[in-house]
Amino acid sequence: MSALTEFGRFxxxxxxxxxxxxEGPKHGYAMQDDIAVLTGDRPGPGTLYGAIRRLEEQGFIQPxxxxxxxxxxxYQLTDDGRAALQAExxxxxxxATTGLRRLALS
Structure with a gap:
């Protein structure tokens, strides 16, 4: 299984x-909405569908x-996608834990 860090800027x-x-299967537009709620920023279609294509090629998601x-x-997560998500x-x-601990020491 490859890691998400291999996706570079994506x-x-x-x-x-x-x-x-x-959370469950979604189509692209619903993913855009969900990501906007999570991050306050809605990914553009090129970014979203480029990442979807790469995730599908890696076997992390499937239509x-x-x-x-x-x-x-x-699309839905595959077992490999769930494992990659848990690892990441x-x-x-x-x-984050290390960073917060170091901030508390400074």
Whole structure:
């Protein structure tokens, strides 16, 4: 399994997409709305769909079957995506914990 840090400048959008999908399947527009609520910033379509494509290529997310008459394509986390998200959140927690502890000492 690869890590989200391998996504380079797209690692933050990829992380936010995985966090959004951890709640359940969503299509792109719903992910944009959810990410805007989480961060106060709505990702543009190029950033969002570029990260979705890379996440799908890595096997972290997968599309669900499209419903007849609905142009939106919902995605869901895969088991590998859930594991990558857990690993990245644990890494972020460790960095945050260390940073906050060091700030308290200064």
């Amino acid at each position: 690692s933050e959008p990829a992380l936010l997409i995985l966090v959004s999908l951890a 669900l079957p499209e419903r007849e008459g609905d142009r939106r394509k919902p 959140l644990a890494r972020i927690r460790a960095v």
